[in-house]
Amino acid sequence: MAKTVTKSAKKPAAKAAAKPVGKAAKPAAKPAPKAAAKAATKPAAKATAKPAPKAKAKSAKKPVLKLSMLKPSVNNMTVRVFARAAGFDHAETDAWGNTRSPEYMARNPAHLTPMIEDKSLPRGVLWESCAIMQYLANKHGLEKFYPKAPAKRAMIDSAMFYLIGTLYPYVARATYPALGFPQYAGEVGHSDAHPDKKSEAQKAAMAAIAEPLEVFHSFFRDGKPFIGGTSPSIADIRLAATLEFLAVIDYPLPKWAKDYVEAIEKKLGKAYAEPAADVRGYIAYVRSQPKA
Secondary structure (H helix, E strand, C coil): CCCCCCCCCCCCCCCCCCCCCCCCCCCCCCCCCHHHHHHHHCCCCCCCCCCCCCCCCCCCCCCEEEEEECCCCHHHHHHHHHHHHCCCEEEEEECCCCCCCHHHHHHCCCCCCCEEECCCCCCCEEECHHHHHHHHHHHHCCCCCCCCCHHHHHHHHHHHHHHHHHHHHHHHHHHHHHHCCCCCCCCHHHCCCCHHHHHHHHHHHHHHCHHHHHHHHHHHHCCCCECCECCCCHHHHHHHHHHHHHHHHCCCCCHHHHHHHHHHHHHHCHHHHHHHHHHHHHHHHHHHCCCC
16 A cells, blocks of 8 residues: 655754844953853743644545456455555455356456456456556566566566466366366366266366475575565465465375475465455355255
8 A cells, every 4th residue: 555654844943043142343351250151151032932732644546446356266355365464445346157158248347356446447447356466466566576676577477377277187187076166178077078078178287286385385485485585475475375275175285385384474464364265265265065
């Protein structure tokens, strides 16, 4: 959020003009008496001008954010966490079952969530979790989450793009069958292939997760607590949320990854825990259902 700047109208006190001692006509033949000397060396009287009263600090208004989202989704969880961590005054609308409605499609032909509404945007709305976080961080100067320095920003961007381009597709193929989410068209999971083939594809995706996960650990974090350094960045929020889905398939997360998610939740507190509870609740519900 932009910081509120308190302007101070305080002016330096006017200097008091010291009155000359006696007339400046002729130098006295005798030194001035001690009493007179002391009077001459006394500090000037206090200025009568009073400093102007301090201007009252304007109350900081939280940026308003309208967000359409789906609670069980880690993509949506990402923006929900960010909105809370950044201190937005946001209103969430659960779009479950409404993303294909004429009203929603008229604004968002991609029928995706999360989606924010913002009049300053060319089309008034924006979807895709990473794009939303980048936009809001840029608009409100949230360098803590998305640094302006080109090199640091490049690493945040690279981590997010690598996640959505490589890691997340593996996570989706591995977890969507268990979560009951629609599979991607053109893939085995979406086809009418034999269940054994679908199971093989799911297992292959699970096995593929380890490599990109290690890249985040060894390359993007590189010994730091987070990708963003000492505090979580938007890339960290996106990664931690993604890892939440792996619980539905009992994926054996390495210790560093478990510690990493715990550290982010501890650092962000309720901002992370509240949206995560919705995802975890849905996973618990799915796991409680009898297997077909």
